[in-house]
Amino acid sequence: MNITSLLNALPGAVAQGLIWGIMAIGVYITYKVLDLADLTVDGTMATGGAVCVMLMLTGHSLWLSLLLAIIAGMLAGLITGLFHTAMGIPAILSGILTQLSLYSINLAIMDFKANQGINVTKYTLIVSQRNVRTLSPQNPILTALLITAALIGLLYWFFGTELGSALRATGANEAMSRAQGINTNVSKLLGLMISNGIVALSSAMLAHYQGFVDVNMGRGAIVIGLAAVIISDVLFGKLFRNFALKLLGVSIGAVIYYIVLQVVLWLGLNTNLLKLLSALIVAVFLAIPYWKGKLGSTRKGGGANA
Amino acid sequence: MLDLINLRKTFNPRTVNEKVALDGVNLHLDDGDFVTIIGGNGAGKSTTLNAIAGVWPVDEGQILIDGQDITGLPEHRRALLLGRVFQDPMTGTAATMQIEENLALAARRGQKRTLRIGITRQERALYRDRLATLGLGLEDRMTAKVGLLSGGQRQALTLLMATLKKPRLLLLDEHTAALDPRTAAKVLELSRQIIEENQLMTLMVTHNMRDAIAYGNRLVMMHEGRVILDIAGEQKKHLTVEMLMNEFAKASGDEFANDRALLS
Numbered sequence: 001m002n003i004t005s006l007l008n009a010l011p012g013a014v015a016q017g018l019i020w021g022i023m024a025i026g027v028y029i030t031y032k033v034l035d036l037a038d039l040t041v042d043g044t045m046a047t048g049g050a051v052c053v054m055l056m057l058t059g060h061s062l063w064l065s066l067l068l069a070i071i072a073g074m075l076a077g078l079i080t081g082l083f084h085t086a087m088g089i090p091a092i093l094s095g096i097l098t099q100l101s102l103y104s105i106n107l108a109i110m111d112f113k114a115n116q117g118i119n120v121t122k123y124t125l126i127v128s129q130r131n132v133r134t135l136s137p138q139n140p141i142l143t144a145l146l147i148t149a150a151l152i153g154l155l156y157w158f159f160g161t162e163l164g165s166a167l168r169a170t171g172a173n174e175a176m177s178r179a180q181g182i183n184t185n186v187s188k189l190l191g192l193m194i195s196n197g198i199v200a201l202s203s204a205m206l207a208h209y210q211g212f213v214d215v216n217m218g219r220g221a222i223v224i225g226l227a228a229v230i231i232s233d234v235l236f237g238k239l240f241r242n243f244a245l246k247l248l249g250v251s252i253g254a255v256i257y258y259i260v261l262q263v264v265l266w267l268g269l270n271t272n273l274l275k276l277l278s279a280l281i282v283a284v285f286l287a288i289p290y291w292k293g294k295l296g297s298t299r300k301g302g303g304a305n306a
Numbered sequence: 307m308l309d310l311i312n313l314r315k316t317f318n319p320r321t322v323n324e325k326v327a328l329d330g331v332n333l334h335l336d337d338g339d340f341v342t343i344i345g346g347n348g349a350g351k352s353t354t355l356n357a358i359a360g361v362w363p364v365d366e367g368q369i370l371i372d373g374q375d376i377t378g379l380p381e382h383r384r385a386l387l388l389g390r391v392f393q394d395p396m397t398g399t400a401a402t403m404q405i406e407e408n409l410a411l412a413a414r415r416g417q418k419r420t421l422r423i424g425i426t427r428q429e430r431a432l433y434r435d436r437l438a439t440l441g442l443g444l445e446d447r448m449t450a451k452v453g454l455l456s457g458g459q460r461q462a463l464t465l466l467m468a469t470l471k472k473p474r475l476l477l478l479d480e481h482t483a484a485l486d487p488r489t490a491a492k493v494l495e496l497s498r499q500i501i502e503e504n505q506l507m508t509l510m511v512t513h514n515m516r517d518a519i520a521y522g523n524r525l526v527m528m529h530e531g532r533v534i535l536d537i538a539g540e541q542k543k544h545l546t547v548e549m550l551m552n553e554f555a556k557a558s559g560d561e562f563a564n565d566r567a568l569l570s
Contacts, residue, residue, distance in 0.1 A: 158421075162414055165403075165424035169411050172400035179359070179398070180467070181385030181415040 006266045011132045011141065013262040017255030018144035019127070019205045020224055022151060024254045025247050026198035027225030032246075033159070034171040034191040039095030040080045041199045041225060043102025044073045045218025048200025049207030050109040053118045062124050066204055073200020076102060077192035084192075085185040106215050117212040125208040140209055147205070148251050151198065156244040158194075167191050220275050223282050228253035230285040308335040308475055308507060313357055313367035315531075327353040328364070329531030335475075340501055340508045342518040344550070345528035351511040352393075354528070355477045358509070360384045371474055386416025389468030389506075391461065391481040391497075398464030401453030405444060405463065408452055409433045412467035436466055440496065458489035462496055469500050476501065478510040482517075494521065515547045525550075529557050 023045060030038040048069040055065035076098055083094035110116050120128040127140035158164045169177045170187035177184050199221070207213040232240075232249035235256075240249045261274065269277065315328040328350050335341060343351045357364050360381040369377045371387050392398050399408050410425040410433075430448065437445040440462045444455075452460060461481055468476060478497060482490035498521055501508050512518050518525055525542050527535035527550070534557045537545060 160424050161421045162419040162424050163421055165407060165411060166419045168403060168407075169400050172402045173397070175392075175397050176400055177411075178381045179385055179388075179390045180411050181382050181417070182411070182419070183380075183382045 006263065008133075009262050009266070010259065012129065013258040014255055015127070015129075015132050015140045015144060015209065016206075017258035018141060018148060018251065019202055019209055020221075020258065021228060021251035021254030022144070022148060022205065023199045023202035023221060024225040024228035024250045025148075025151060025155070026195040026202065027222065028229050028247065028250045029155075029191060029195040029198070031226065031229060032171075033168055034188060034195075036084075036091045036171075036188065036192070037095070037222075038077075038080060038192060038195060039092060039222050040076055040098045040102070040192070040196055041095075041221045042218045043099040043106065044076045044196045044199040045203045045206075045221035046106045046213065046215055047076055047102055047109070047218075048073050048203030049213035049217065050106045050116070050203075050215075051200070052204035053116050053207050053213045054109055054111070056118060056123055057116065062126060066126065066201065069200050069204040070197045073203070074193040074197040076200070077194070077196030078189060080196075081189035081192040085188055103215065110213065110215065114216070115212050115214040118208065120211060127205055127209045129209050129211065144205065147201075148248075151201075152244050152247045152251075155247060159243060163190075220278065223275075223278050224254070224257065227257050227278060227282045227285070230282065231256050234285060234288070307337060307370075307372050308333070308358075308509075309368070309370040309373075310334075310354070310358070311368040311370070313354070313369070314365045315353060315357060315362075316365060326531055328357060328367075331357075331367070331528075331531065331533060333526065333533055333536075335507055335509070337507055338505050339524055340506075340522035341510070341524040341526055342522045343509060343511045343526045343528060344513070344515060344518045346554075348530075349528040350531040351528050352479050353531075355390075355479050355509060355511060358384075358475070359388055359390055359477060387474040389471075389473035389476045391464045391468050391476075391478050393480040393483050395457040395460040395464070395484060398467065399452045399455075399460050402451060404449045405437070405452055405455075406430060406433050406448040408463065409436075409467060409470060412470045415471050436470065437463075440466060456489075458485050458493055461485065461489075461493050465493065465497060465500060469504060469506065472504055472506070474507065476506045476508040478508065480511050480513060483513060497521075515550050519545045519547065519550070527553065527557070529554070 023041065027038070027041060030036045051072040052065045052069035055068060056062065080094045080098040083089045083097055084091050089097070107114070118125065120130050127143045128138070129140065131138040132140055159168060166177070166182045167187045167190060169180070169182055170184045174184050177187070203218065206217065228250050231253035232246070235253070236245070236249040240246050264277065265271065310331050310333040313328045313331040317323070317325045317327055331350065331354055343354070345351050356362070358369055360376070360379060364377065367377070368375055376384050376387065390398070400411070406425060410429060413429065433448060434445045437448065442459055442462055444459065444463065452463065455463065465481070481497070482493050485493060494517060497510070500506070508522070510522060519542070523542065524536070524538040525545065526533055535553050
């Protein structure tokens with residue numbers, strides 16, 4: 001176990017963490033703001049990359065490809081939303097259905113190949129693993145930071161608007177929202193679209209970063225997103241009250257998650273066991289507030305009910 | 307003006323849990339009417355309010371406000387006309403949002419929600435004044451999360467939210483039932499004040515016969531999904547709890563007699 005090999009791997013972990021952090025911000029919007037667990041993201045996390053890479057391989061510009069990737073993600077969110085609101089299917093199941101169908105759709109986008117490479121020497125990519133240890137404007141850490149900052153700014157503005165407030169209200173109290181004239185179905189559709197659009201952006205960035213898109217690259221994305229949200233809750237829950245800071249916390253949470261993974265790998269864990277480890281960590285952290293609540297209620301007795 | 311015409315609603319039809327909740331409700335309210343609704347459990351009081359609010363569609367009948375048929379409108383589209391306060395203090399407000407944010411949501415009831423800022427500076431000043439009228443000190447806690455408030459404070463806030471944008475009809479669904487007696491009296495008094503100031507057409511469901519007599523200009527008693535008693539004006543002023551109890555016994559007793567007649 002050589003400490004320099006770990007240190008060498010850290011910039012890559014940070015870059016990956018930041019890119020997955022963007023996805024985690026998307027998860028935060030459904031899971032925390034809208035109070036929906038949206039499993040679409042496991043599919044969308046490959047769709048964005050597939051659309052972006054395939055468009056670029058057929059000669060389209062970087063920005064157009066990124067934009068269409070985001071729109072593809074939003075469409076996936078819309079489908080899940082329609083399953084849920086127009087067809088009355090529970091949100092979790094709606095996401096699972098879209099996720100499953102996206103597997104076929106992603107393959108179709110990728111010319112029915114399980115992966116498609118995109119070479120950084122031939123194409124202008126938004127981020128690339130190649131520059132992760134260089135001090136240059138092309139460093140993916142810098143680009144990912146800038147995109148994260150812009151995204152947080154945009155979301156902070158949006159959730160302060162009338163429309164954004166209506167979305168937050170829908171997540172906080174549906175009955176009250178309808179009584180105040182909010183069409184909660186529209187809120188959910190919109191929230192799912194925004195969330196999956198962000199996830200698709202993250203997916204496109206990840207495909208660029210690693211130089212290829214893989215049909216399986218989104219597997220377990222929801223768990224990574226939840227892990228980031230939970231790490232942020234545990235570490236910064238008391239500290240970060242402001243919405244923008246909470247989103248920042250989620251991004252930091254994803255970076256921490258990837259650094260921890262790197263350390264665990266460095267300690268010699270078999271790579272194939274990583275997903276098992278991730279799931280166990282998330283399960284434990286999801287249980288902590290529940291256990292805390294149980295402890296609290298036995299210690300303190302009845303709460304203040306004045 | 308509110309008209310309920312022959313409203314019918316059966317829950318869980320064709321199952322063992324089938325329950326006829328509304329069995330032909332007819333009711334007419336004039337502008338400015340403040341009607342209290344009493345009745346036993348399952349009489350259809352809250353169901354009537356939920357039918358008006360559009361929580362679910364009715365099986366039969368019509369709901370008209372100022373002659374406009376709203377029977378087919380979804381819940382969020384009717385919201386413009388209605389102010390609602392619920393029995394559970396948790397239902398009427400968003401706990402994880404600030405006091406002023408809750409008010410800003412209510413101020414936009416029935417309006418298209420755009421990408422304009424969710425709450426303006428002028429609004430904040432207005433909300434501060436309106437909150438001050440509640441006399442609960444909430445005007446100094448406008449950015450506090452509503453989840454930190456007590457049940458009474460939340461009901462007072464919900465009342466303010468329901469009337470911030472003057473509704474055509476105010477629906478109070480046992481809105482003091484979950485509060486302690488002192489807080490309940492305070493919220494009830496506040497309701498009366500707001501209703502009188504704004505001349506609001508109001509339906510107030512209550513379990514408390516004394517309150518039903520003391521408040522409003524009309525009293526309606528429901529039983530088994532129908533209106534069985536409707537007392538207004540001078541006659542209502544002379545009502546006592548005892549008289550109401552007698553009326554109630556008579557209403558349910560008649561039913562019993564009918565049943566016996568059927569069986570014999």
